[in-house]
Amino acid sequence: MIKAIITDIEGTTSSIDFVHDTLFPYAKQHMRRFLREQAGDDAVQHALDDVEAVVGQDLSIDEAADILEQWIDEDRKVTPLKTLQGMIWKIGYANGELQGHVYDDTPVALRRWHAAGYRLYVYSSGSVEAQKLIFGHTAHGDLTPLFSGYFDTRIGPKRETASYQAILREIGQPADAVLFLSDVGAELDAAHGAGLRTIQLLRDDKAVPSDAHAQAQDFNEILP
Known part of the structure; x- marks a missing residue:
């Protein structure tokens, strides 16, 4: 039973179209600015540390943004990317830009x-x-x-x-x-x-x- x-x-x-045609482009569009504005947040910094662990090197904010934007295009199932996307989408839902x-x-x-x-x-x-x-x-x-x-x-x-x-x-x-x-x-x-x-x-x-x-x-x- x-x-x-x-x-x-x-x-x-x-x-699937909602995720790929709405959510992913929204996250990519806002990723770089979000990282620059929120880099001092502990949760964001932890996710960036995880990105560096995946690629095996230290990264600037813009370098991390480049990698994350590429991962979005590739639909990579990488935990720090998914974490950061969720943070960005939360803002979009709160602003009424996403449903x-x-x-x-x-x-x-x-x-x-x-x-x-x-x-x-x-x-x-x-x-x-x-x-x-x-x-x-x-x-x-x-x-x-x-x-x-x-x-x-x-x-x-x-x-x-x-x-x-x-x-x-x-x-x-x-x-x-x-x-x-x-x-x-x-x-x-x-x-x-x-x-x-x-x-x-x-x-x-x-x-x-x-x-x-x-x-x-x-x-x-x-x-x-």
Whole structure:
């Protein structure tokens, strides 16, 4: 019996286009100025230290900005980048320049599952803060109270089985009682390797179907 549902964001609850066409360009546009203005902030400095650790050398603010802007273009799943993007997006949401996108069926399903007693979690390569911002500022209202927890790359890469094993330890559920939803076959493979049940979302032609997993066009087809 399923007791918990873990969901990805891009291509699953929300449009990939929103992330790539709205959030990423916004972060890139504001990254350099943000670093210059906030370099004295401890959290920002810690993230910059992590960037230097990744590249293996000391960096000026502009050099760090160059690297971070390149990582945005490459969609690198690097924790300090995701952390800094989340900080920048927080300002954008607060200013009303950003609104989190979710598919229309997402809030309906999330509320139905929550009311039915399922524990809901998010696992995305975006930072936990960025996840909360997306779900906290939607056209359907604040969806964050529906979730019991959030996981990002600090728990591990999404295509490694060990990451899902770590999540299971965190949420205290047996693997066969947890359902993982994603559009990415490699992520589902990793979750399946940890014993989780899996469903692949095929919302648009960007998703590459994987015959190894059950499939759904949207959330209306899942635990109706």
